[in-house]
Amino acid sequence: MGLNFESIKLTIILIAGFGVVSIAANRIASLFQKANLPIITGFLMTGILCGPFVLNLIPSESISELNFINEMALAFIAFAAGAELYFRELISKINSIKWNTLGQLFFSFGIGSITVFFLADHISFMTSMNFNTRLAVSLLAGTVFVARSPASAIAVINELRAKGPFTQTVMGVTVLKDFLVIILFAMCFALSISLVSGNEFKYIDVFLPVLEMLISAGVGYLLGRLLDLLLAWRIKSESKAVIIVLLGWGVYFLNHGLGVLTIIPDHHIRLEPLITCIIASLYITNYSKYKPEFLSILAKVGPMIYGTFFTLTGASLNINILFSIWPIALFFFAIRLITIIGGSYAGGFIAKDPMRFVNVGWMPYVTQAGVALGLTALVSNQFPEWGPEFATIMIGIIVLNQIVGPPLFKYALRKVGEDKTRAKFQTDGIRDAIIFGFESQSVALAKQLMTNNWQVQIATLMKKGSIDEPEGIKIHYMDKINLPQIQEMGAAKTEAIICMLADKENLEVCELAYHHFGTPDIIVRLADRSYYDKFLNLGVRIVDPSMAMVSLMDHYVRSPQATSLLLGMEPGQDSRDLEVMNPDLHGVPLRDLRLPADVIILSIKRGGQMIISHGYTRLRLKDLVTFVGSKKSLDDLTRRFDY
Template sequence: MSVTRALLTLLTVTAIAYAARSFLPEGATVTGSGAALALGFLIVAALQVGHVAEAVGFPHLTGYLLCGFLFGPSVFRIVTEPMVTDLALVKGTAVGLIALLAGCELNFKHLLPRLRAITAISVATMSINFVLLTSVFFWVASVLPATADFTTLEKIAVALVCANVVAAFSPAVVIGVITETRAKGPLSELCMSIVVVADLAIVVTYSLTSTFARSIFPASTVGGGMGILAGHIFGSILVGLAFGALLAVYIRRVQSRTGLFVFALLFIAAEAGRVLHLDPLLVGLTAGLFLENISPVSGAEVTKATATVALPTFAIFFAVVGAELHLRAFIHVAPFAIVAAIVRAIGIFIGTKIGVAMSGVDRAQGRLVPLGLLPQAGVAIALAVLVLNDFHPWGRVLGTVLLGSIVVNELIGPVLFRYALSKAGEIGEGEPEELRLDPSVV
């Protein structure tokens, strides 16, 4: 689709949505909040902005975020706060879908030959980032009015949760860039393996840190301590395994409308998760890992079957996330977001250097690896949204810092990774069959 046509379409749908919004006075409702209008408008508009973003060299995802931000409550107000709130269902389901697809990408057998390098670089990078980012967020929590009065333990809890989120990587963007550039070679493979494995660890550690934070902030918890931790993590893993098994049976036995079934299952996970305190990310990831590594069904089958629902789901998810960004709050916390992004980058560079030295990876290649670890997207945003929703009232403020930091990495990460692939001479070297995500999704 040409940029002109995308812009024209965007203009038309914006005019329609704007005209429709003039039907009701501010805050009034007739049949619901108009979430369905927001849903339709954001899907169409986000896809158009995604095209425009692609034309100027950014991933589609950046376009989706930007679209939500522009048309959301902060700027043009075509999508209002109540509409965004009522789209929670789509958001919860999308988080599960992102995790499921990430799990489907992780094949342990394929990772074995590079296990030493992957483990060394992942552990070193994550450990250093955890230490650096926890310190940064402890400082941020001491400075921000919303958290300045917290006790030291409370600030540590806030810092741990936030550091965990900012430490995340982006398998979706890395795979997307590799697919777009048709790159093939050791750098592509190493970067992809690291981000997938590290994100798996990030999701698990997030469950730990968020549970710790919940026990420190009783207002946002429903139980106490280790009991929740066990229930939260093991419950989510068990449900994820059950969902994985169910999906495998469905794909093998029914072989019809798999995408819709996956969507329905993830909706149930999101709804039940709210009642049973399950982590949709962990549920989705476990289900994906089960399918790819244990069940006779391959992750590729699931990815292919969900391609139909994945693109609009991701478009709406990221657009809603963009709509949730509060411009004023964002400007207010922008310096913190930029500091967090810079510290994360420093942590990645130091961690990779140590990991490369420990594992004996070629030095020239090792120098380029950090550029593949910089992008952030799906999982990080999903975790940041969990912080926004789960920890009131400080989650809203810190969540904005996290999203700001992610946006910075999201904007520069893909560009730098593309540069690294070009420097390594891997661009256009192959038809990456194993890279299965639709480029327009990421």
């Protein structure tokens, strides 16, 4: 009993310690983003730094104790990978996925194995091997070369909000190769045992992994049906998220339980948890009406999962191995990189992919992680004479691939234009707004803004001549919502965009403004609540008319004075957000601003974060300061701040 208590106590301490490291990793990783590196590179480097081989904040013995976190995260990442595979969108990419997969398999495995075999005399642990053993090592090395990292791909895609034909092809190839590499490894592993030992080749060793794949797919289908029932359950989405993570973890428990079964003599049956979770997610994504909620849960929980997983992965990477065998690891790394490039170009040319895709098509496939490490461990255990040396070199290569791969993938996505992160806003210092949608409310809003010295335009999908144009307001007529027509209005430097069209059109406008202009203030009038999360993910300020009236009445009851001021109903009083543009105000404490007696500061927003201000708080350029006071005094302050 005491032993169990001590074990539980130790686990709690390890989880708490790792939790602190993970929180720190989130802060540190954001610095890597500022250097245009993927956030997972920041997590990996933090993990390496805090791991047992550098600062030892995460001791080596704790990594095995925390393996359940790895299992939870991998299952969740497999759900996210399956969610990227929507069959209706992939139909047009089947040819590209097929040829890119075959090209990668042929070059990475075929050319990679042949190269390792003929260069065996230059590889220290292979020089004294006979022909059969060299062939076995070459086949196994080629198989490890094929392995990819769906986890890293998903993390980079989600960070960049990537979407498009290139991203879909990459995910299709990555997931498909996850299936094929396990079957390929089973064949090569069985053949290698026969070559090294001289025993007869057993076909059952090849048949068994295929059977395991079929069982994994069947369990995945059942898990998908179970997820469908869960999503139909009327409970909070946070509770559903917890249950989804636990169900994914449960697949690993089931795998451990099946490991004791011996349906075939001397052969244990086991699941492939990643395949099971991918199939379950495929079912929800393609056949369930609860797909939107499922995707919303994945999007909300994903960042926390990726942070913990890649921090722990970084801690488990033995960086000392890389230093001890770096010449041979670099040599193998180069071989693998060349085969990936060759396979990508061959597959891309045969599939007739656009050249802008072909030129960077190899970059997403460099990263390796869990699958490659698992295959390497199996080789090390089966062949004690040379397996550990083989594993040491392979782990060194995996470390290099894990460090180099994510930045390459991020570069590729940006190069093909599928990076959907928020653009950097370029201000011109003019307070201007574009209102999408022509109706009485949009005209009234435009006039209200113009009385407060804003320059306002209204964009409409109506035809010219079908409306009475109000005086003093510029009207733009659009055939459809697209980037060129919105750019013609000067939207790239517009400070505020207000969307008052139908939800579908509003979402199109918001996505264009977010991805291409980085518009700081996007406001949308919501009609259908099913669009709420889509707008929220873009950082849009949402006005729900059904809730706005209730909220307004509530505030009038609890805070009538502040509400009247907010609505501009107090005579001569107003509130205003002013951005610090005047360089002379940079570094000036608030107490030295010499504000008019009828003006107070409500808040300061800096770098997207609200800060608690006091008299000694110093202003910084680009700070957004909220003032309340008389309109005349606010007008004077506007001139001082805008410069």
